[in-house]
Amino acid sequence: MADETTRATTGRGGAGLVVLHAGAFSGSAPGLLAAMRELTDVTAYDLMPLAREPRLAGARVRAMAEARRSGGGTPWTKTAAWPVAIQRHVARRGLLTPERPLLVVQSLPALVPPSGVRYGVYTDRVGLEGTAGSDDPAGGSGEHRSRYTAGWLARERAMVAGAHRVYVMGQSTADAVTARYGVPDARVVVVGAGVNVPADTAPEHREPLAGPPKLLFVGVEWERKGGPELLAAFRRVHAEDPAWRLVLAGSAPDGPLPEGVEYAGRVPHGRMPELYAAADALVIPTHREPFGIALVEALTRGLPCVGTTVGNQRTIVADAGILVEPGDVDGLTRALRTLRTDHADLRKRAEAHGAVLRTTMTWPHVARTIWEGLS
Structure with missing residues (x-):
């Protein structure tokens, strides 16, 4: 009540x-x-x-x-x-x-x-x-x-x-x-924010990619999170190489999905570590994003991110990913191609940046800072 x-x-x-x-x-x-x-x-x-x-x-x-x-x-x-x-x-x-x-x-x-x-x-x-x-x-x-x-x-x-x-x-x-x-x-x-799915440990070493990176999209508002633009860009790279794969978590378009795309449904927090572990990069080409907790969760696991230039994403992603203008399908397509060619370097940057975020993006840190300022 x-x-x-x-x-x-x-x-x-x-x-x-x-x-x-x-x-x-x-x-x-x-x-x-x-x-x-x-x-x-x-x-x-x-x-x-x-x-x-x-x-x-x-x-x-x-x-x-x-x-x-x-x-x-x-x-x-x-x-x-x-x-x-x-x-x-x-x-x-x-x-x-x-x-x-x-x-x-x-x-x-x-x-x-x-x-x-x-x-x-x-x-x-x-x-x-x-x-x-x-x-x-x-x-x-x-x-x-x-x-x-x-x-x-x-x-x-x-x-x-x-x-x-x-x-x-x-x-x-x-x-x-x-x-x-x-x-x-x-x-x-x-003060930042804590994550819904903390990374228990530092990311394990991964071998260089043998093919395109496996992409993960996380978002419950398909249109606002840039889902249509992501599918448009994915269709292009998938046409160039059918080995590209994309998993959608949280939301998906109505109707059949393109080849290479899988919908995992509305995934509870407890299952999200499985999706992060199976992915090579997080892609959320959002139109409006106040913060971007999913980006932090991915980076703390050493996953490079592709996002947009809105909100706080510049400081969250830093040099550990690629940012494009929202709604720019051409720019997003180029970002996915760069993600493939430069993945090893982006992965190293994500691991280094994620190590910092694991110590600062925590709820105890946020709560302590707020309480000390108000008490």
Whole structure:
């Protein structure tokens, strides 16, 4: 139920920390909460079930009307009406008080805590962060742009600007927070993120490829993650050499798949190590990617990555892969060919870069950094 608040009593004790999150947040919320509970008492409250809370039915109706007025494609959760309602709800539960610091996971809730509440925001992306295919760096346009009402954006701006600390996963988000929200550099902290599928050990040595690299795609939103462009590029290289293979995990197009392509389905986290172990490279030509946890998971296993130039991928991939412009099938085709010819060198770079990520991209590191800044 939405009004079930979970508490853990471990760690330092004291007033502890209130954490408001919206669902599992790409697996991030459970990992962060588990690590935070090793440090302090945590009162965690999931805002996602409030979408079905009968007592908030009127707020949903108002939010849907606001979304319709703003134009097609705007989700009702990204309106002013909905955050106002959920803020009243959590305030009545005593979760917005000066007695305990507050952490809001994601900027989606667009809460504006009252004066005196010491709070932080931890997010992979903010509303005004540029997106692929955008002719407006503020919010993007076209099929893959972020959509929200002016009222939601005003609330999100106020929440971000008023935070004691804004914790972000990557540098591109930090740049957006300082440049577009006017938050001083000293209040913005890049903390990264933990992975859903940690690498237990350093990658084993592999012999040089005897043929094309076996490719892996991971993503549950086929269109946004660039699935159609990947299949278009794959068809080209497969026509040149039928030995090319591609495994799709999480999503796939409707209808039959091209030769050389296999769909593994919606793979649970526990099975992902098998897919990474069988792959030679990860390819996610996404149109919009706030962070890219799958890229980190692959790199920590020494797998080169092919991604795009959006979001934080430049700093995540670094020199351990190839980045192309989103939607550029010709560029993606060239990247796959380069992946084959230069795989040995890219693999060495991925192993070196992955060794660094294994020590920094962990939930204990993220939780400790956040708690020290808020406590």
